[in-house]
Amino acid sequence: MVFYLKYHSHDIEKLHQLIGEFFNNVYKKNITVFDTSLLPTWYLTTPNRMVSMEGELTKFLNFPETVKNEIIEAFLVCEDVEALFSCEQATYVHQPVALDFRKLKDDGTVDNSIERYLISLFVDTLYEGQLGKKDSTFSKKIGSNIGSHYLGLKNESSFYDEDFNLCPFCGIEPLKLLESEGRPDYDHLLPKGDSLYIFSAINIKNLIPMGDHCNSKKSSKNLLFTDVNRTVKTIAFYPYSLSPNPFELYNIELSCTDTPKFSNSWKGNWNIDIKPNDPLDTITLAKISSWDRVFNIKARYCEYIQDHLKSIINKILKTIDSSINDLLNEVKTKLQYRLDNFYKYEYLFVSTEEGLIPTRNLILWFLSNDNFLMSYLEQKKKIQANDIDMSMLEL
Numbered sequence: 001m002v003f004y005l006k007y008h009s010h011d012i013e014k015l016h017q018l019i020g021e022f023f024n025n026v027y028k029k030n031i032t033v034f035d036t037s038l039l040p041t042w043y044l045t046t047p048n049r050m051v052s053m054e055g056e057l058t059k060f061l062n063f064p065e066t067v068k069n070e071i072i073e074a075f076l077v078c079e080d081v082e083a084l085f086s087c088e089q090a091t092y093v094h095q096p097v098a099l100d101f102r103k104l105k106d107d108g109t110v111d112n113s114i115e116r117y118l119i120s121l122f123v124d125t126l127y128e129g130q131l132g133k134k135d136s137t138f139s140k141k142i143g144s145n146i147g148s149h150y151l152g153l154k155n156e157s158s159f160y161d162e163d164f165n166l167c168p169f170c171g172i173e174p175l176k177l178l179e180s181e182g183r184p185d186y187d188h189l190l191p192k193g194d195s196l197y198i199f200s201a202i203n204i205k206n207l208i209p210m211g212d213h214c215n216s217k218k219s220s221k222n223l224l225f226t227d228v229n230r231t232v233k234t235i236a237f238y239p240y241s242l243s244p245n246p247f248e249l250y251n252i253e254l255s256c257t258d259t260p261k262f263s264n265s266w267k268g269n270w271n272i273d274i275k276p277n278d279p280l281d282t283i284t285l286a287k288i289s290s291w292d293r294v295f296n297i298k299a300r301y302c303e304y305i306q307d308h309l310k311s312i313i314n315k316i317l318k319t320i321d322s323s324i325n326d327l328l329n330e331v332k333t334k335l336q337y338r339l340d341n342f343y344k345y346e347y348l349f350v351s352t353e354e355g356l357i358p359t360r361n362l363i364l365w366f367l368s369n370d371n372f373l374m375s376y377l378e379q380k381k382k383i384q385a386n387d388i389d390m391s392m393l394e395l
C-alpha cells in the first residue's frame with residue numbers, strides 16, 4: 001500500500017444502513033410478515049420501491065427464529081471492517097462468511113439453502129442489482145450513485161487542488177472512472193465471491209478504488225489470511241486508515257543483480273526489499289508482507305524499473321546538448337533536479353506521479369553508479385554516430 005484515502009461519508013452508505021435497521025427492527029421479535037414500516041423513513045418518503053429487495057426480506061421473515069437471529073448476529077459481527085485489518089491471530093474473532101451457513105443434514109446431504117439465500121440478498125440483489133449500478137432504483141431514491149462517491153472520495157483526499165489519480169495499492173497504474181457506466185474501479189477488500197464475506201458486500205468501508213492489475217492480482221488471495229483455508233490470520237494496511245501514510249513508514253532498498261548493459265537490452269536485473277523505517281516496527285513489517293504477498297509488489301516494481309529504465313534516462317538526454325564536455329556531470333545534475341522536483345517522497349507526488357517509488361529509487365541508483373551512466377552515454381554516442389553514417393549512405 002502506497003497511500004491511504006480519506007474515508008468519504010456519502011448517501012450510498014444508506015443501503016447498508018437500511019439492512020441494519022431492518023435487522024434491528026426484527027431481531028428477537030417474532031415478526032413474520034414484511035411491512036415497509038420495518039425500513040428507514042427515507043425509503044418510504046422517496047418514489048419507487050426496491051421490489052427484489054422487499055421480496056428477499058419477505059423470504060427472510062419466513063425463516064425459523066433461530067436462523068434469523070443467527071444471520072442478524074453474523075451481520076453485526078462483520079460491521080467493523082477496519083478492526084479486522086489490525087487484529088492478529090491471538091485476538092481474532094471468527095468473521096462469519098456465507099459458507100458458515102452451509103449445513104450438513106442428518107441424512108448426510110448438504111443443505112445450502114441459507115448460504116444461497118445470503119448470496120442472493122447481499123451480492124445479487126443489493127450489490128449487483130442496486131449499489132454497483134449507476135441507474136438502479138436505489139440510486140434514484142437517494143439521487144446519487146457510486147460514481148458520485150468516487151468523485152467525493154477524490155475531492156476529500158485532494159491536496160493543493162490535486163487529487164489522487166493512481167492506484168493506492170501500487171502507485172504504478174492509473175485509476176479510471178468509466179463515465180458511461182458511472183462506476184469506478186472499486187474492489188471489495190474482503191471478497192464477496194466464493195461464498196465468503198457477503199455481509200460486507202454493501203459496506204462502503206469495504207469498498208476501495210483499485211487499479212485493474214492490482215485487482216487481478218488480488219482476486220484469488222486474501223489480505224487477511226496467509227492460506228486459502230483462512231486459518232492463519234495476519235494483518236494488512238487498511239486503505240481508509242487515519243494513521244500516517246504507508247509510504248512514510250517504510251524504505252525501499254533497490255539493488256542491482258546484473259547491471260543494465262547492451263547484452264541485456266539495458267534492462268538489468270533488480271532486487272527490491274521493503275523494510276520498516278523502524279527495525280522494531282513488526283506491525284508495519286507484517287503489513288508490508290501482506291501487501292507483497294497479495295499484490296506481488298516487489299517483483300512488479302523490479303519489472304517497472306526494467307521497462308522504464310531507458311525512457312527515464314533518454315528523456316533526460318533529450319534535454320542536454322550532447323556536445324557538452326562534461327556530459328556525465330550534466331546528466332547527474334538533471335537527474336538530481338528531477339529527484340528534487342518531481343519525485344519527492346510526499347503524498348501529493350506518490351498519489352499523482354506514476355511509478356514514483358520505483359523511479360525514485362532507480363534515479364538514486366543512477367546517481368551512485370557513474371560507471372553505468374558512462375557506459376550508457378558511450379553507447380548513445382555510438383548510436384548517434386551510426387545514425388549519421390546511415391543518413392550519409394542514404395544520400
Ligand SMILES: [Zn+2]
Nearest residue numbers: 167170211214
Ligand atoms: Zn495497483
